[in-house]
Amino acid sequence: MELLVASAVGILTAAGIYMVLRLRTFPVIIGVSLLTYAVNIFLFASGRLATDMPPILRDGVDAYTDPLPQALVLTAIVISFGMTAVVVIIALGAWLSCSDDYVDDPELHSGQQAADPNPRGGSFR
Amino acid sequence: MSLFLIVALPFLGALLPGLMNQAGRQACFTATFLVTLLATLGLATHVPAVMAGEVITAKLDWLPGLGMNVNLFLDPLGLMFAGLILVIGLLIIAYARAYLSRKDNMGEFFTYLLLFQGAMVGIVLSDNVLMLLVFWELTSLSSFLLIGYWKHLPEGRQGARMALAVTGMGGLALIGGMLLLGRIVGSYDLTVILENRDVIQASPLYLPALILILLGAFTKSAQFPFHFWLPHAMAAPTPVSAYLHSATMVKAGLFLMARLWPVLSGSDWWFWIVTTAGLTTMVLGAVIALFKNDLKALLAFSTVSHLGLITFLLGTGSGYAAMAAVFHILNHASFKAALFMTAGIVDHEAHTRDITRLGGLRKLMPITFGIATIAALSMAGIPLLNGFLSKEMMLEEAAHTKIFGSYWLVPVAATVGALFSAAYSFRYIVHTFLGEGPKDAPSKPHDPPMGMWISPALLIVPVVLIGIMPFLAEPFVKTVTYAVIGGAVEMPDAHLKIWHGLTPALYMSIIAVLGGALLLSLFAPLARGWAAAPRPEAKDIFDGIVAFFVGLARGITLGLHNGAFTRYAAIFTVTVTGLGLHAWMTGTGAAPTREMLPITINALAAWAMLVAAAGMIVFVHRNRLAVLILMGIVGLFVSVGFNYFSAPDLALTQISVEVVTIILLLLALNFLPNRTPKESGVGRRLRDGVIALLGGLAVFGLIYSMLMTDFVQPSISQYHLDNSYKGGGGDNVVNVILVDFRGFDTFGEIIVLGIAAIVIYALTEALLSSPVRAQLLNRGYESRRAGDAHPLMMVVLTRVMMPIVLMVGVYIFLRGHNEPGGGFIAGLVVAIGVVMQYMASGFAWADARQRYPYHGIIGAGVLVAGLTGIGAWFFGAPFLSSAFGYFRIPPMQEFELATAMGFDLGVFLAVVGAVMLSLESFSRLGRRQGDKPSEYAMDIDPSRDEEKEG
Structure with missing residues (x-):
C-alpha cells in the first residue's frame, strides 16, 4: 500500500511541476493546487499509514494512528483554499486590468506577441 | 552614574535633535551638548575609583544561552577612550554649531553624531565581545551617514560608500575572529578572554583568529593596504573629519589592538604583521601627505601615518612601546583634532582648502594661525610640545627593534617617517599662513567668531601643558599602560621626560626635523617629480574590484532570475532534486523497517482513478473546464484516501474544501479564457516533462523510504493520545x-x-x-x-x-x-x-x-x-x-x-x-x-x- 501512496504522490508532484512550468496563470494555479495535494499527503504520511485505526478514542482499543500530522494537515487544507483564492484574484485582476495572463515578465515575450495574431489566447469581450 | 546609562544616554539623546529640528538650531545644539555633557559627567564620577585601580562593572543577563550578556566594564583603558570620545565630542559639537550653515539640517547632523558617539562609547565599555561587535558595526553605519551627510555631493556619497564597504568588510572579518576567540576560551566575556593568554596562544585557531581580528582593526584604523578609504572620507563636513577621522573612530582599531594586547601580542605572527603594517603605513602616509594640496587630504594622510606609528608601537610587544602608544593616542587626538578644526576654519572663511591658492593668512587670521602653528609643530615633533615626547619614545623604541634580522631597517624607516611628518607639518604652516597671499582665495578670509576657534584653542592647552610638564600626564599614562599590558609583560619603569640625554632617539629626531625643513625648501622640484611619477590610484583599484563583484553578482542573479517565473521554477526544481540526489548518494539511507500493508483491490482502483485524473490533467490542460472536472476527481480520491487511512476528519475537510475550491475556480473561469493557447514547442515541453518527472521521482523516493522506516525518535503524538481525554475532555x-x-x-x-x-x-x-x-x-x-x-x-x-x-x-x-x-x-x-x-x-x-x-x-x-x-x-x-x-x-x-x-x-x-x-x-x-x-x-x-x- 505504501507503494501506491508514494507513487500517487510522485505522480501528483510531477503533474504539478509540469503545470507550474506553463506560461499562463491558470495552469500555474492548477499546478500549485496539485502540489498542494502532494504536500498535504506527504505531511499526512509522515505519521505512517494505518488502516482502521482512526484517532477517535474508544474503550478497549489502544492502537491509534498518529493524530498530530492529521491536525496539521487539516488546517493546511483550509488555509490552502484561502491562498488559492488570493492567487486567483491576483491573476484575475491582472487579466482584467491589463489583459495579460503571462506569469513571466511581459518584456520577455514582446517578440513572441508580435508574431502571434491573437497573443492572449482569446480576448476579454 | 551607571555604565548602562552612560552608554544609553547618547542613543536616547539622539532622538532629541531630530525632534527639536523645528525648534531651531540653538535648541538642537543645546540638547546635543547637554546630553553629551551629562554622559561626560557620569563618566567623571567614576574617575577616582578607576584611577585607584578599581574596575567598574555593570552586568545584565540577556541571552545567556547564546553567551550574549549585556556586560559593561570600565578600566583605565576604557576610561581614556570614553573620555576622549565624550570630551572631544563636546568640543566638536560646539564647533559644529558654528561650522554648519543655515542650509544644513542641524537636527539630522546631531542625531547621527550622537548615534556615533553612543556606538563608540559602547565599544570601549563592552565586556562582552558579541556586544562589542554590534557597537563596532554601529560605528561603521553611523559614520556612513555622517560622511555622506552632504547628500548632494557625489564625493560625499562615494566616500561614504567606500568607507562602509571597507570598514564593513573588516567588521565581518572581526566577527569571525572574535567568535574564534570566544570559542578558544569558551567565553565571550572580555574579562575572561584577557585572562587566558596561554590558552589562546597555544591554540591552533590562534593564527586565523589573529588575522581576522587584525583585518577588522586595520580596516577601521586605515592601515596599509586599507588606508585609502580615510582620505576619501574627508568629503564629510569638517567636524566629522575632526571627530571620527582623527580622534575617535579610526582609533577604534587601535583600541581593539590595545584591548586584546595582553592575549594576542608577543607572538612572532603578531610582531611581523602588526609592526610591518604599522611601519609601512607610517612611511607611506607621511610621504603622500607631503604632496597633497588639499588641507584636509594632507591631514588625512598624516592621520594615516600617525595611526601607522601607533600600530607599529603596539606591534613590537614591549611594555615601553605600549606606554608610548598610549601616550601618542592621547597626544595625537589633541593636536590632530585641533588641526582639522583649523583646516575647517580656513575652508569656512577662504572658501577653499587648496593650499596652492592660500598663503599669507597669518596677518588676516592671527588666532587661527597661532592655534594651527602650535598644533602643527607638535605634530612635527618640536620640543616643549606633547607630540615631541611621544615621537621621541617611538624613535627610542624603533632604535631597539630588530626586524627580518636587520638592526637598521626599523630605525631608518622610523626616521624617514618622522622626517616626512616634520616636512608636511611645516608645509601646513608655511604654505597656508606664511609668505605672501592669499594668492587666489575666492573670498577674503578673517578670523571666525569665537564659537568656532574656542574648541581648537581648548585642545591646544594640553598640547602645550603636557609638552612643558610631561610629569602631569605620567600617572594617567602609566595607569592606562598598566591596563593595556595586563600583566603580559613587565611594566616599564621609564618616565615621561623632555630630556633623556644624548640618546639615539635624539639624533634621529634632529635628523627628522632638519631633514623635514630641507625637504620643504626643495618642495617645488620634488612636487614636480611626484606629479610625474606613475602611482597606482587606490580609488580606481577599489572601484575596479567593486565593479567586478557587482558584475559577477548581477550575472549570477540575472542568469537565475531574469524575470521569467517558469525559468526559476525550473531551476529551483532541478537544484532541489539535485541536492536531494546528492544527499541520497552520499548519506546512509535507512533500510526498510516496516512491513508493507497489503494492497487491496479497492485501493488499487482508487489509485488508478487518481493517477489517471492527474495524468489526464497534463494532457488536456488546454481545456480549462476539463481540468476542473479532473481536479474534482483528484480531490475526491484524495479524500477517499484520507478516509481509508484512518483520517476521517481529513476526508471530511478535503471533500468540502474541494467543493468550494472548484466553485471558486469556476467563478474565475467566468472571466479568464476557457482555453490555454498552445505556445510551448516540443523541445520546451520535453524539457518541462523531464524536469517534472525527475521531481516526481525524487518525491516518490523520499516518501517511499520514509513510509518504509519507523520514526527516528519517539513521536510526541503518544502524549496527545494519552491526554486527549484526561486533559482535553x-x-x-x-x-x-x-x-x-x-x-x-x-x-x-x-x-x-x-x-x-x-x-x-x-x-x-x-x-x-x-x-x-x-x-x-x-x-x-x-x-x-x-x-x-x-x-x-x-x-x-x-x-x-x-x-x-x-x-x-x-x-x-x-x-x-x-x-x-x-x-x-x-x-x-x-x-x-x-x-x-x-x-x-x-x-x-x-x-x-x-x-x-x-x-x-x-x-x-x-x-x-x-x-x-x-x-x-x-x-x-x-x-x-x-x-x-x-x-x-x-x-x-x-x-x-x-x-x-x-x-x-x-x-x-x-x-x-x-x-x-x-x-x-x-x-x-x-x-x-x-x-x-x-x-x-x-x-x-x-x-x-x-x-x-x-
Missing part, C-alpha cells in the same frame, strides 16, 4: 489537538484565513473602482444564454436542502469533540449550503437576503475564539487553557460542555465568513449592466404564472 484526538493542545496555532490560522479573505475583498474593491468596472458591466455574453438562469428544480432543491445542511452542520459541529467533525468542517458545510442558494437564485437575489456582512462574521469568529482563550485568564490559567465538565438536564442524556467548544465556534464562524467573503467577492465581479436584483427566486415559476392568470 474529548475523544476525537485530532479535534482536541486543534482546539486545545495547539489552539494557539489554530487561532493564528483562522486569523490568516480571515486576512486572506479580506485581501480578496480589498482587491475586488480595487478592481471595481478602476476602469475595469465599466468594462465588466458592459461586457457581452460568452455564448447563448440559458432560457432560465435560475431553474425551478435547482431552486426548490436547494431551498429544501438548506435546513438539512444547516442541521448537518450543527450536528458535525457538536459532535466534533468526540467524533469526526468540528468547527472547520461544519463551517465549510454550512458555507456550501449558503453558496448553493447563490447559485440557484443568483447573486443579486441571495445578496439582498443576506443580513450580516461576511467581514463581520470573520471578525466575530476571531473575537469569539480570542475571548474564549482570554476567559482562561480569569481562572488564573494561561491563554487558551480549556476546561470541561459533564452535565445532565433531564430528560436529555448526560452531555459534555467544554470551553473548547466556544473556541471551535470561533473557528466555525471565521471559516464560514472567510469562504463566503471570498466567493462573494468573485461573484460581485460578475455583475453586468442592466442586472437588477430579481424579486423572484426563480425565472420560471408555474405558481406565479397561475397567480397572474387568475
Whole structure:
C-alpha cells in the first residue's frame, strides 16, 4: 500500500511541476493546487499509514494512528483554499486590468506577441 | 552614574535633535551638548575609583544561552577612550554649531553624531565581545551617514560608500575572529578572554583568529593596504573629519589592538604583521601627505601615518612601546583634532582648502594661525610640545627593534617617517599662513567668531601643558599602560621626560626635523617629480574590484532570475532534486523497517482513478473546464484516501474544501479564457516533462523510504493520545489537538484565513473602482444564454436542502469533540449550503437576503475564539487553557460542555465568513449592466404564472 501512496504522490508532484512550468496563470494555479495535494499527503504520511485505526478514542482499543500530522494537515487544507483564492484574484485582476495572463515578465515575450495574431489566447469581450 | 546609562544616554539623546529640528538650531545644539555633557559627567564620577585601580562593572543577563550578556566594564583603558570620545565630542559639537550653515539640517547632523558617539562609547565599555561587535558595526553605519551627510555631493556619497564597504568588510572579518576567540576560551566575556593568554596562544585557531581580528582593526584604523578609504572620507563636513577621522573612530582599531594586547601580542605572527603594517603605513602616509594640496587630504594622510606609528608601537610587544602608544593616542587626538578644526576654519572663511591658492593668512587670521602653528609643530615633533615626547619614545623604541634580522631597517624607516611628518607639518604652516597671499582665495578670509576657534584653542592647552610638564600626564599614562599590558609583560619603569640625554632617539629626531625643513625648501622640484611619477590610484583599484563583484553578482542573479517565473521554477526544481540526489548518494539511507500493508483491490482502483485524473490533467490542460472536472476527481480520491487511512476528519475537510475550491475556480473561469493557447514547442515541453518527472521521482523516493522506516525518535503524538481525554475532555484526538493542545496555532490560522479573505475583498474593491468596472458591466455574453438562469428544480432543491445542511452542520459541529467533525468542517458545510442558494437564485437575489456582512462574521469568529482563550485568564490559567465538565438536564442524556467548544465556534464562524467573503467577492465581479436584483427566486415559476392568470 505504501507503494501506491508514494507513487500517487510522485505522480501528483510531477503533474504539478509540469503545470507550474506553463506560461499562463491558470495552469500555474492548477499546478500549485496539485502540489498542494502532494504536500498535504506527504505531511499526512509522515505519521505512517494505518488502516482502521482512526484517532477517535474508544474503550478497549489502544492502537491509534498518529493524530498530530492529521491536525496539521487539516488546517493546511483550509488555509490552502484561502491562498488559492488570493492567487486567483491576483491573476484575475491582472487579466482584467491589463489583459495579460503571462506569469513571466511581459518584456520577455514582446517578440513572441508580435508574431502571434491573437497573443492572449482569446480576448476579454 | 551607571555604565548602562552612560552608554544609553547618547542613543536616547539622539532622538532629541531630530525632534527639536523645528525648534531651531540653538535648541538642537543645546540638547546635543547637554546630553553629551551629562554622559561626560557620569563618566567623571567614576574617575577616582578607576584611577585607584578599581574596575567598574555593570552586568545584565540577556541571552545567556547564546553567551550574549549585556556586560559593561570600565578600566583605565576604557576610561581614556570614553573620555576622549565624550570630551572631544563636546568640543566638536560646539564647533559644529558654528561650522554648519543655515542650509544644513542641524537636527539630522546631531542625531547621527550622537548615534556615533553612543556606538563608540559602547565599544570601549563592552565586556562582552558579541556586544562589542554590534557597537563596532554601529560605528561603521553611523559614520556612513555622517560622511555622506552632504547628500548632494557625489564625493560625499562615494566616500561614504567606500568607507562602509571597507570598514564593513573588516567588521565581518572581526566577527569571525572574535567568535574564534570566544570559542578558544569558551567565553565571550572580555574579562575572561584577557585572562587566558596561554590558552589562546597555544591554540591552533590562534593564527586565523589573529588575522581576522587584525583585518577588522586595520580596516577601521586605515592601515596599509586599507588606508585609502580615510582620505576619501574627508568629503564629510569638517567636524566629522575632526571627530571620527582623527580622534575617535579610526582609533577604534587601535583600541581593539590595545584591548586584546595582553592575549594576542608577543607572538612572532603578531610582531611581523602588526609592526610591518604599522611601519609601512607610517612611511607611506607621511610621504603622500607631503604632496597633497588639499588641507584636509594632507591631514588625512598624516592621520594615516600617525595611526601607522601607533600600530607599529603596539606591534613590537614591549611594555615601553605600549606606554608610548598610549601616550601618542592621547597626544595625537589633541593636536590632530585641533588641526582639522583649523583646516575647517580656513575652508569656512577662504572658501577653499587648496593650499596652492592660500598663503599669507597669518596677518588676516592671527588666532587661527597661532592655534594651527602650535598644533602643527607638535605634530612635527618640536620640543616643549606633547607630540615631541611621544615621537621621541617611538624613535627610542624603533632604535631597539630588530626586524627580518636587520638592526637598521626599523630605525631608518622610523626616521624617514618622522622626517616626512616634520616636512608636511611645516608645509601646513608655511604654505597656508606664511609668505605672501592669499594668492587666489575666492573670498577674503578673517578670523571666525569665537564659537568656532574656542574648541581648537581648548585642545591646544594640553598640547602645550603636557609638552612643558610631561610629569602631569605620567600617572594617567602609566595607569592606562598598566591596563593595556595586563600583566603580559613587565611594566616599564621609564618616565615621561623632555630630556633623556644624548640618546639615539635624539639624533634621529634632529635628523627628522632638519631633514623635514630641507625637504620643504626643495618642495617645488620634488612636487614636480611626484606629479610625474606613475602611482597606482587606490580609488580606481577599489572601484575596479567593486565593479567586478557587482558584475559577477548581477550575472549570477540575472542568469537565475531574469524575470521569467517558469525559468526559476525550473531551476529551483532541478537544484532541489539535485541536492536531494546528492544527499541520497552520499548519506546512509535507512533500510526498510516496516512491513508493507497489503494492497487491496479497492485501493488499487482508487489509485488508478487518481493517477489517471492527474495524468489526464497534463494532457488536456488546454481545456480549462476539463481540468476542473479532473481536479474534482483528484480531490475526491484524495479524500477517499484520507478516509481509508484512518483520517476521517481529513476526508471530511478535503471533500468540502474541494467543493468550494472548484466553485471558486469556476467563478474565475467566468472571466479568464476557457482555453490555454498552445505556445510551448516540443523541445520546451520535453524539457518541462523531464524536469517534472525527475521531481516526481525524487518525491516518490523520499516518501517511499520514509513510509518504509519507523520514526527516528519517539513521536510526541503518544502524549496527545494519552491526554486527549484526561486533559482535553474529548475523544476525537485530532479535534482536541486543534482546539486545545495547539489552539494557539489554530487561532493564528483562522486569523490568516480571515486576512486572506479580506485581501480578496480589498482587491475586488480595487478592481471595481478602476476602469475595469465599466468594462465588466458592459461586457457581452460568452455564448447563448440559458432560457432560465435560475431553474425551478435547482431552486426548490436547494431551498429544501438548506435546513438539512444547516442541521448537518450543527450536528458535525457538536459532535466534533468526540467524533469526526468540528468547527472547520461544519463551517465549510454550512458555507456550501449558503453558496448553493447563490447559485440557484443568483447573486443579486441571495445578496439582498443576506443580513450580516461576511467581514463581520470573520471578525466575530476571531473575537469569539480570542475571548474564549482570554476567559482562561480569569481562572488564573494561561491563554487558551480549556476546561470541561459533564452535565445532565433531564430528560436529555448526560452531555459534555467544554470551553473548547466556544473556541471551535470561533473557528466555525471565521471559516464560514472567510469562504463566503471570498466567493462573494468573485461573484460581485460578475455583475453586468442592466442586472437588477430579481424579486423572484426563480425565472420560471408555474405558481406565479397561475397567480397572474387568475
